[in-house]
Amino acid sequence: MxxxxxxxxxxxxxxxxxxxxxxxxxxxxxxxxxxxxxxxxxxxxxxxxxxxxxxxxxxxxxxxxxxxxxxxxxxxxxxxxxxxxxxxxxxxxxxxxxxxxxxxxxxxxxxxxxxxxxxxxxxxxxxxxAVYGLCEVFGEEVKGLDFVSNPGCYPTATLLGLIPAVAAGWIDPHSIIIDAKSGVSGAGRGTSLISHFAEINENFKAYKVNQHQHTPEIEQALTQVAGEPVVVTFTTHLTPMTRGIMSTMYAKVNGVHTDEDFIELYKQYYEGRRFVRIRDKGKWPATKEVFGSNYCDIGFAVDERTGRVTIVSVIDNLVKGAAGQAIQNLNLMMGWDETLGLSLTPIYP
Amino acid sequence: MxxxxxxxxxxxxxxxxxxxxxxxxxxxxxxxxxxxxxxxxxxxxxxxxxxxxxxxxxxxxxxxxxxxxxxxxxxxxxxxxxxxxxxxxxxxxxxxxxxxxxxxxxxxxxxxxxxxxxxxxxxxxxxxxAVYGLCEVFGEEVKGLDFVSNPGCYPTATLLGLIPAVAAGWIDPHSIIIDAKSGVSGAGRGTSLISHFAEINENFKAYKVNQHQHTPEIEQALTQVAGEPVVVTFTTHLTPMTRGIMSTMYAKVNGVHTDEDFIELYKQYYEGRRFVRIRDKGKWPATKEVFGSNYCDIGFAVDERTGRVTIVSVIDNLVKGAAGQAIQNLNLMMGWDETLGLSLTPIYP
Amino acid sequence: MxxxxxxxxxxxxxxxxxxxxxxxxxxxxxxxxxxxxxxxxxxxxxxxxxxxxxxxxxxxxxxxxxxxxxxxxxxxxxxxxxxxxxxxxxxxxxxxxxxxxxxxxxxxxxxxxxxxxxxxxxxxxxxxxAVYGLCEVFGEEVKGLDFVSNPGCYPTATLLGLIPAVAAGWIDPHSIIIDAKSGVSGAGRGTSLISHFAEINENFKAYKVNQHQHTPEIEQALTQVAGEPVVVTFTTHLTPMTRGIMSTMYAKVNGVHTDEDFIELYKQYYEGRRFVRIRDKGKWPATKEVFGSNYCDIGFAVDERTGRVTIVSVIDNLVKGAAGQAIQNLNLMMGWDETLGLSLTPIYP
Amino acid sequence: MxxxxxxxxxxxxxxxxxxxxxxxxxxxxxxxxxxxxxxxxxxxxxxxxxxxxxxxxxxxxxxxxxxxxxxxxxxxxxxxxxxxxxxxxxxxxxxxxxxxxxxxxxxxxxxxxxxxxxxxxxxxxxxxxAVYGLCEVFGEEVKGLDFVSNPGCYPTATLLGLIPAVAAGWIDPHSIIIDAKSGVSGAGRGTSLISHFAEINENFKAYKVNQHQHTPEIEQALTQVAGEPVVVTFTTHLTPMTRGIMSTMYAKVNGVHTDEDFIELYKQYYEGRRFVRIRDKGKWPATKEVFGSNYCDIGFAVDERTGRVTIVSVIDNLVKGAAGQAIQNLNLMMGWDETLGLSLTPIYP
The missing domain is CATH 3.40.50.720 (NAD(P)-binding Rossmann-like Domain)
Structure with missing residues (x-):
């Protein structure tokens, strides 16, 4: 070039x-x-x-x-x-x-x-x-395009955590509950009481319960994957940190699938996609493990007592949830390797 | 005296x-x-x-x-x-x-x-x-006793948020999902990597998913109130702050009940009990609003789209979740006003 | 009454x-x-x-x-x-x-x-x-008054740490350097970029170097105590926390005085005043040790190598640096015990 | 290659x-x-x-x-x-x-x-x-070597802020006072009460006053540059964040030099060295402005009232104060461009 x-x-x-x-x-x-x-x-x-x-x-x-x-x-x-x-x-x-x-x-x-x-x-x-540029799911459609709509931060963490299981029919899409937590940078640089240091530090808040504008974005993608109308319970919280989103997701398991089964299913679904990493059994990701990077890390726990699976998905809201995925989309649009310019290791600690 | x-x-x-x-x-x-x-x-x-x-x-x-x-x-x-x-x-x-x-x-x-x-x-x-000293629920049994078992921090926030609805039959006890978040002081003063500053600061973690020892404590009380065996999905997270617990709880609503109905139900259940405060419609409590105090604040959101209620309950884990409730139990044991020595306003900000 | x-x-x-x-x-x-x-x-x-x-x-x-x-x-x-x-x-x-x-x-x-x-x-x-209500220094003048001017937060921490040594002639008032650090609540509840969470969290900033409006307040009191015009070097910093001020102060020691001498001098100066606490030799106070309380804690280190003393003074900026001292002044104005309503233990952790 | x-x-x-x-x-x-x-x-x-x-x-x-x-x-x-x-x-x-x-x-x-x-x-x-690898000062000596001793974190921030002025004779080396603040990662990954989250969060502490082991390292380099024995007053503090060091430094100005003079002096001293950045008049650096990067940013304020200069220097303690400078030293040892592998932009916010 x-x-x-x-x-x-x-x-x-x-x-x-x-x-x-x-x-x-x-x-x-x-x-x-x-x-x-x-x-x-x-x-x-x-x-x-x-x-x-x-x-x-x-x-x-x-x-x-x-x-x-x-x-x-x-x-x-x-x-x-x-x-x-x-x-x-x-x-x-x-x-x-x-x-x-x-x-x-x-x-x-x-x-x-x-x-x-x-x-x-x-x-x-x-x-x-407009194509919805959730790269690891709809990336094929992005190739060669001139225009892409980059996904929201909460939907990115959430959908990457749910879609393989919904697509496989392993979870009941009508049972999905999403409990999401975000750092404050997601609220942007505009000043307001909701991002005022003394109100956020040493504080944990729920906000926009059942009312967050990312709800229909999540439902639209799940509906497409499930092939039937899906509505979800979606709660957003502010946690006293700058970057990072965790979506903790709950659903009824259809049939019998173990932690290991979920791990295997997701590893296959995301095979060859460097930016999604699946945790081993008994390990759950933390937001700092993706800080400053384009990774989405996912872990699982199936509970036989309740018949539910808990899925934990984390991203850096400003990277995989915004700028990083935007560049990943550019790479796909241009036919380049999707990791170009994005190969930065998370900063830890 | x-x-x-x-x-x-x-x-x-x-x-x-x-x-x-x-x-x-x-x-x-x-x-x-x-x-x-x-x-x-x-x-x-x-x-x-x-x-x-x-x-x-x-x-x-x-x-x-x-x-x-x-x-x-x-x-x-x-x-x-x-x-x-x-x-x-x-x-x-x-x-x-x-x-x-x-x-x-x-x-x-x-x-x-x-x-x-x-x-x-x-x-x-x-x-x-041993009597389980969840004061606002089982406080009558505590009066005159010589020995009380003080509840755990997560169970206190969770049970105060769930019991009135379970007791009234308004939610399906088999649908309960509890997503709990705690400050790090809950892990005590012993040093370990899980309370090491550089590992916790600017980090949000899930831990002991489906395995926290407070699970059976929650289930035992709900089983007692529901009159039938209850198992719950219970997830614990660490949020980068010192004090505070939030339990965000989800359940299917039995029949039709609005936000206002839940607010009214809880106000009646906790009538005369100073340390539980019910938020107005559309308001959800934040952990800092009970910092350093013995309050438990609770808010509600019913979603007609999904038929679920979301209940948000917050306490200071070291006060209402430990020392404060312990003194409240002493007050009840002695036949004193349960608020003696506990009338401190939350510290804000 | x-x-x-x-x-x-x-x-x-x-x-x-x-x-x-x-x-x-x-x-x-x-x-x-x-x-x-x-x-x-x-x-x-x-x-x-x-x-x-x-x-x-x-x-x-x-x-x-x-x-x-x-x-x-x-x-x-x-x-x-x-x-x-x-x-x-x-x-x-x-x-x-x-x-x-x-x-x-x-x-x-x-x-x-x-x-x-x-x-x-x-x-x-x-x-x-107007009488300047620095209670432990000018408290006698406050008694019986109808109007008191309550000191600023930085000057309170700083002057309580310097005045006994200046009054005794133990330090050269022309050598004083004050390096002060404050939590962000000092900037108030008005929103601005300087108190925006994402700009403050995980950040340490200097601001208004040599230009802070509390400089003349400090100099006026030191001048009065020293009996000669005093100017100081005064630097203010923001530390990523809500409450607390530490003033780290440096001065040339006049003559030979050890750590123990300073400790003894200050204990005598503040005898009978409950809200000033002097640390033992080799111990320095931290802001959290006065969190939520009206205490001012002070520690000392004399360095024989340089002939300088380092004095560390901490307060809660919203309490001893504002509201607490204001009530202490009311108590003095009314002729009451100065500790009335202020006997709250610091919250730790 | x-x-x-x-x-x-x-x-x-x-x-x-x-x-x-x-x-x-x-x-x-x-x-x-x-x-x-x-x-x-x-x-x-x-x-x-x-x-x-x-x-x-x-x-x-x-x-x-x-x-x-x-x-x-x-x-x-x-x-x-x-x-x-x-x-x-x-x-x-x-x-x-x-x-x-x-x-x-x-x-x-x-x-x-x-x-x-x-x-x-x-x-x-x-x-x-052993050659002391403070790259922007002694980097010429490092070229071609097989062994370099990498400077400490506090000395790096401090010496880069002081040496040009000492070398030029613009400040009195016997008047130097260094008030340093560090994030907690400097204490390493070993667990102890001093890095326990609940003890550090919302806390600002002084430690090892006049006793920090980096004191002789600073004095050795200043003595070499000044050509006469130099002892300094050096105080270290812990600030509730993970990364970042700020050294706020005070000294008597020899003769008359303005802010602009200092800025010009330092720009000349560090000409061609990409990792030192000098702030404009009236601007002081914050630690977050170098987070995750190899930069050292420096600002100045001369106070005519006191005849002192205040110098503010910031680094990321784990990068320019450790790993980054180590790689910069390797680059110099190998005769490569000193910026190789280090061209990462600070992460903000």
């Missing part, structure tokens, strides 16, 4: 955008040619993020479609919900490839989007065209 | 023991006359706990039954599992009142204890006699 | 105000008769602070001088800098006693206030009249 | 060793051929460190000189103090290159080592030969 693919990041001053930048800097086939911020254009990126001093010195560009089209080949839109719905069509129109990190193109049914996001949905035709 | 009740604490250099001391110092009818430690006798308590300097200066006594009987009227045994089983009979024999904070007298069936604790059970007759 | 002193708290929805409320609830001679908030009047206090549910149910009052004068005898003004300057004269005029927790009445020289606070100073006559 | 340099890590199951592994995995010219642990040989590395599952599967070797010499060209000894003193001579004897991360070869004077480390010093001849 003679020349590198030129990448622009819209939303460079958010946590998702900054994380896309971190990974792209080590990507062998990509160079960052524009960092874009609607709110801070004209400033230097390192003013708000001194950790990037002497590394990234580019001035922040404004959101200007013509300029983006001139500077870049691909755009990562790490923009708020509602913004992407309007921005992405213009970027595609201008001939750019797009990986969208927002929730605007994940739900096929605009009315469901409207119900859960309280915003107007994106253009119907584009929604129909 | 002319003279105060004299109290001894065995296990004064553990977190549970220190917390008993903190509360007893403000108790109007009790004075601490002996602080006891098997491992540090002869030292001053404030050597290991400088926060008690100039407050508690007593030398640590050894575990000497005759000496305890001479110095005290009541003993709090904040001792490891297996130790209480041997110590408590001697203390009772010596005419002392006892509140036992260990797990040794909670399970009626010695063989169940042996299975889950991997230790020999306590004397059968004493097990039969 | 037949009737209780009636207290109002202005700024009840800030961290300082909430902490005044926590302590006053256990005060034997005071009852809270009005909780006041300029921004949330009409709401219930427990809406923003569910930890106070079933404990404090009073509606929040507006800032109305006539109403306060009707309801209360004493007012705690936990108001932002600039607000107290205008409010306090009106409250005094209305015949109320006032303990002011802001920085508006601490500096005698209005022009110094203007330089460091960038606001107009309070009325000159009232500034002259 | 056809073949890669083969590296062994002794002490692979410590935090320093694991961090050497993380960076070497991305090093273009090095391959890991042996991971060694005296305590866990025979086990798989990923048993204790599941974050390395599917990444590193090698069995842990025992400490066997002949085996190491067969498998490797270079050895990183991340071993406890006292162990390296005996191990390194054997490794050198066997013809291996060595980067030693312990404190055993940093102090030229064996008696000083004995005083501060309470252990027997290493062989005198080898001590004389």
């Amino acid at each position: 003679n020349t590198k693919l030129r990448a622009a990041i819209v939303g460079s001053t958010g946590y998702g955008g900054v994380e896309v930048i971190r990974f792209l800097q080590g990507h062998p086939h990509v160079e960052i040619t524009s960092v874009i911020s609607s709110s801070n254009s004209g400033e230097r990126l390192s003013e708000g993020f001194p950790h990037l001093s002497e590394i990234m010195i580019e001035a922040l560009d404004a959101v200007d479609i013509a300029l983006i089209a001139e500077k870049a080949d691909v755009v990562f839109t790490a923009t708020p919900h509602g913004v992407s719905a309007k921005l992405v069509p213009q970027l595609l129109e201008a001939g750019l490839k797009v990986v969208d990190l927002s929730g605007d193109f994940r739900l096929k049914d605009g009315s469901v989007y409207e119900t859960w996001y309280k915003k107007s949905p994106a253009d119907e035709a584009l929604l129909a065209q | 002319n003279t105060k009740l004299r109290a001894a604490i065995v296990g004064s250099t553990g977190y549970g023991g220190v917390e008993v001391i903190r509360f007893l110092q403000g108790h109007p009818h009790v004075e601490i006359t002996s602080v006891i430690s098997s491992s540090n006798s002869g030292e001053r308590l404030s050597e290991g706990f400088p926060h008690l300097s100039e407050i508690m200066i007593e030398a640590l006594d050894a575990v000497d039954i005759a000496l305890i009987a001479e110095k005290a009227d009541v003993v709090f045994t904040a001792t490891p599992h297996g130790v209480s089983a041997k110590l408590v009979p001697q203390l009772l024999e010596a005419g002392l009142k006892v509140v036992d904070l260990s797990g040794d007298f909670r399970l009626k069936d010695g063989s169940v204890y042996e299975t889950w604790y991997k230790k020999s059970p306590a004397d059968e007759a004493l097990l039969a006699q | 037949n009737t209780k002193l009636r207290a109002a708290i202005v700024g009840s929805t800030g961290y300082g105000g909430v902490e005044v409320i926590r302590f006053l609830q256990g005060h034997p001679h005071v009852e809270i008769t009005s909780v006041i908030s300029s921004s949330n009047s009409g709401e219930r206090l427990s809406e923003g602070f569910p930890h106070l549910s079933e404990i404090m149910i009073e509606a929040l009052d507006a800032v109305d001088i006539a109403l306060i004068a009707e309801k209360a005898d004493v007012v705690f003004t936990a108001t932002p800098h600039g607000v107290s300057a205008k409010l306090v004269p009106q409250l005094l005029e209305a015949g109320l006693k006032v303990v002011d927790l802001s920085g508006d009445f601490r500096l005698k020289d209005g022009s110094v206030y203007e330089t460091w606070y960038k606001k107009s100073p309070a009325d000159e006559a009232l500034l002259a009249q | 056809n073949t890669k340099l083969r590296a062994a890590i002794v002490g692979s199951t410590g935090y320093g060793g694991v961090e050497v592994i993380r960076f070497l995995q991305g090093h273009p010219h090095v391959e890991i051929t042996s991971v060694i642990s005296s305590s866990n040989s025979g086990e798989r590395l990923s048993e204790g460190f599941p974050h390395l599952s599917e990444i590193m599967i090698e069995a842990l070797d025992a400490v066997d000189i002949a085996l190491i010499a067969e498998k490797a060209d270079v050895v990183f000894t991340a071993t406890p103090h006292g162990v390296s003193a005996k191990l390194v001579p054997q490794l050198l004897e066997a013809g291996l290159k060595v980067v030693d991360l312990s404190g055993d070869f940093r102090l030229k004077d064996g008696s000083v080592y004995e005083t501060w480390y309470k252990k027997s010093p290493a062989d005198e001849a080898l001590l004389a030969q």
Whole structure:
């Protein structure tokens, strides 16, 4: 490859955008040619993020479609919900490839989007065209595309933990309960009492019980895999840490399957996919074991007393749950090895 | 009352023991006359706990039954599992009142204890006699007793959250799933990798999935209330904070009951009991809202889509889950107002 | 005492105000008769602070001088800098006693206030009249007063650690360097990037180096004690925790004085004052050892190699550094035992 | 380069060793051929460190000189103090290159080592030969060597912050006070009360005041640069986080030099050295801005009122303070670009 693919990041001053930048800097086939911020254009990126001093010195560009089209080949839109719905069509129109990190193109049914996001949905035709880039499940469909809708953080951890069992018919899809816990960076860089240090530190909170907007995203994918309508119980919690999501999932086992059976089933399902790691019997993953990396680690415990399986799945919400999977999707779109630029070991401790 | 009740604490250099001391110092009818430690006798308590300097200066006594009987009227045994089983009979024999904070007298069936604790059970007759001091449920039985078995931390948060609904027949006891999260102080002051700062900080872990020794304690109480054998799915997690437990609980609703119905049911069940607080509709408690206090706060969300109720219950594991409830039990044993010495406001933030 | 002193708290929805409320609830001679908030009047206090549910149910009052004068005898003004300057004269005029927790009445020289606070100073006559309520140093002056200016958090930890040595002439006041570290609650409940969880957690920051507004407050008191103009080097840092301040202080020792000499000097200086505790030789206090309490703990290390002494002083910034000392000042104003309502043991762990 | 340099890590199951592994995995010219642990040989590395599952599967070797010499060209000894003193001579004897991360070869004077480390010093001849690998200061001496003594964490942050000013004569070396704060990972993976979560979380502690073993290491380098004996006041603190060191340093300014002068002086001193970054006037670095990376960031504030300069220097203690600088030293030893394998962006947030 003679020349590198030129990448622009819209939303460079958010946590998702900054994380896309971190990974792209080590990507062998990509160079960052524009960092874009609607709110801070004209400033230097390192003013708000001194950790990037002497590394990234580019001035922040404004959101200007013509300029983006001139500077870049691909755009990562790490923009708020509602913004992407309007921005992405213009970027595609201008001939750019797009990986969208927002929730605007994940739900096929605009009315469901409207119900859960309280915003107007994106253009119907584009929604129909958008592929849901859960790489280890739908990655084949992503290859060669110009536009991918990147999954949400909770759905990524949850679906990678549930889909092999649902696809195999080993668990009753109507019995699924998902108890999810997230670090606070998932709430973004905007200031509010819910991310105020003194309110979060030494505190564990439930929030949006039965009301989180990622619920229909999870149900849509499970419905597709199960071949019948699936609704789930989904609870979200904030845990006093910055990064990491754990989904602890419960379901009735159909028939008799042991821990070892589940482990084997999942190892086969994810064979050849480096970013999913299955724990041995009696071991459960912890969020720190994937910190800063694109891994999703999964463990199992079948309880004969209750006939239920407990599945524990962890990711770094900003990496596999956002920026890392976005780059993995770019790799798939371009026909590259999906691990390019993502081969970083988790940071421990 | 002319003279105060004299109290001894065995296990004064553990977190549970220190917390008993903190509360007893403000108790109007009790004075601490002996602080006891098997491992540090002869030292001053404030050597290991400088926060008690100039407050508690007593030398640590050894575990000497005759000496305890001479110095005290009541003993709090904040001792490891297996130790209480041997110590408590001697203390009772010596005419002392006892509140036992260990797990040794909670399970009626010695063989169940042996299975889950991997230790020999306590004397059968004493097990039969021991009353399980979950104050807001079984408090009437505690009145006038000389010996109470204080509940575990997870069971306290869990049972206070489930029992009114199980007792009313509003939820299917065979559908109960308990996803519990605890701060690290629950693991005690002994050093191990599981409480090593660098391994816990910025980390969220599952542990003992389906294997926690508090499982049969929860099932025994639910079985009693339901009037039929109940087994539950119970998962424990460590969250990177010191104090606090949240149990997020899931069950199928029998019939049709709204959030408001559950709120009303629980308010009636706990009427007159100051330490249980029921949240308004759409509000869920956070662990920090009970930090340092004897409260248990509970919230509800019924989901019509799934027919399930989600119940969120929080306590401070060292207070309502240990030392605070132990003193509440003493108050009940003595026929005092159950709130004596426990009227401290949660510390926030 | 037949009737209780009636207290109002202005700024009840800030961290300082909430902490005044926590302590006053256990005060034997005071009852809270009005909780006041300029921004949330009409709401219930427990809406923003569910930890106070079933404990404090009073509606929040507006800032109305006539109403306060009707309801209360004493007012705690936990108001932002600039607000107290205008409010306090009106409250005094209305015949109320006032303990002011802001920085508006601490500096005698209005022009110094203007330089460091960038606001107009309070009325000159009232500034002259205001007594600086550092209880263990200037407490005698507080007795019988109607109005006290409560010290800042950093100055309290720092001055209690320095004044006995400066007063004795044991250290060179021109050599003083103060390296202070604070938990984040000191920044208040207002949201901003500097108290955003993801920016603070797992981070240690210096801020306002040589520019903190508490500098002149420290210098004014040291100048008074030393009898000559003193300027200090004062650095402030944020440490990833909610509560607690440590001031690590350095100075040249005049003459030859050992660790033991300093310990003895300080024990004598603070004799009879329960809230200052001096550590033994070779022991240094940690912030958690005063968590939630009104203590200030101090330790010493003299280094013969350099001729310098290192003094380590810790407080809970919201208690001894704000609400606790404010109540201690009220106790002194009223001629009561200074420990009334403040006898709470630190919470550990 | 056809073949890669083969590296062994002794002490692979410590935090320093694991961090050497993380960076070497991305090093273009090095391959890991042996991971060694005296305590866990025979086990798989990923048993204790599941974050390395599917990444590193090698069995842990025992400490066997002949085996190491067969498998490797270079050895990183991340071993406890006292162990390296005996191990390194054997490794050198066997013809291996060595980067030693312990404190055993940093102090030229064996008696000083004995005083501060309470252990027997290493062989005198080898001590004389050992070069102190503070890369940005003594890096020229490292080139072509077979053995380097890697600096300590506190000395790295401190010396990079002080040396340019001392070398220029801009500060009085006899006035230097160093107030250092570290995350808890610096205490290693061995369990003890000082790294127990419940004792560290929400706590800020001073420890080893005037007694830390890094004191003579700092003084030795400053003495060399100043050309006269230098003793310093050095205080260490634990801050409730895992990684990161900040040294806040104070000194009298010789003559008149502004913030801008210092910034310019340091930029010149470190010209061409990518891993030291100088902050702009009025900006001070925070530890999170170097998290997970090999950077050392430095900021300045000159105070005209006191005639002192405050210098703030931050590093990641496990990277620039240990593993990262060790690899930087290897790069220098081999004559490679010093940044090879180390070009990772700090992780933020």
